[in-house]
Amino acid sequence: MSEHRSGADTRHLTRREGAGHVVLVGTMGSGKTRVGRQLATRLGLGFVDSDEQIERRCGRTVREIFESDGEPAFRKLEAEALAEAIGSSARSVIAAAGGVVLDPRNRELLRRAAAVVWLRARPEVLATRVRDGDHRPLLGDDALGALRRLDAERAPLYEEVATAVLDVGELSPDEAVTRIVELVT
Numbered sequence: 001m002s003e004h005r006s007g008a009d010t011r012h013l014t015r016r017e018g019a020g021h022v023v024l025v026g027t028m029g030s031g032k033t034r035v036g037r038q039l040a041t042r043l044g045l046g047f048v049d050s051d052e053q054i055e056r057r058c059g060r061t062v063r064e065i066f067e068s069d070g071e072p073a074f075r076k077l078e079a080e081a082l083a084e085a086i087g088s089s090a091r092s093v094i095a096a097a098g099g100v101v102l103d104p105r106n107r108e109l110l111r112r113a114a115a116v117v118w119l120r121a122r123p124e125v126l127a128t129r130v131r132d133g134d135h136r137p138l139l140g141d142d143a144l145g146a147l148r149r150l151d152a153e154r155a156p157l158y159e160e161v162a163t164a165v166l167d168v169g170e171l172s173p174d175e176a177v178t179r180i181v182e183l184v185t
Helices: 031-044 050-058 062-069 073-089 097-103 105-113 125-128 143-161 171-184
Strands: 020-023 046-051 092-095 115-120 164-167
Touching: 020 031, 020 097, 020 171, 031 092, 031 171, 046 050, 050 062, 050 073, 050 092, 050 164, 062 073, 073 092, 073 097, 073 105, 073 171, 097 143, 105 143, 115 125, 115 143, 125 143, 164 171
Parallel strands: 020 092, 020 115, 046 092, 115 164
Antiparallel strands: none
């Protein structure tokens, strides 16, 4: 399991060249969609949720895509959604799918975004947030075990692309938005 500190880790906070997007990354349950919508409103930017973008494009849920086409097919759609969102000239807040960092090409795209904020929380916290995660195909019957495995696998990748790290385990969505606004403006 990765080390989890409280507060914001700004040692990596840099403004990158790029379209000026703010991309939120993190494990499922970290609040990317909820915080992202509020952040977009606060910053006066558009909002893109890559999972929602995929579901609209395919006319199926993430779970249905996983079950019928498999994870590799979903990862391909995930990469396309990220490339489209980051390639847009319209500044936006992007809630990136949790597994988007698994592909090195996606990590390179993320490095082009102006700000990438890793919403980090301990697996134990995330497990309480995703209890009703019927739509989350990677959780299976052992949400906590799955989240611990995902954290061990993905934390170094989130760290690699993040310009800022925000521990959200004890923060409300409003508090997280306020902290992110402070970090990216």
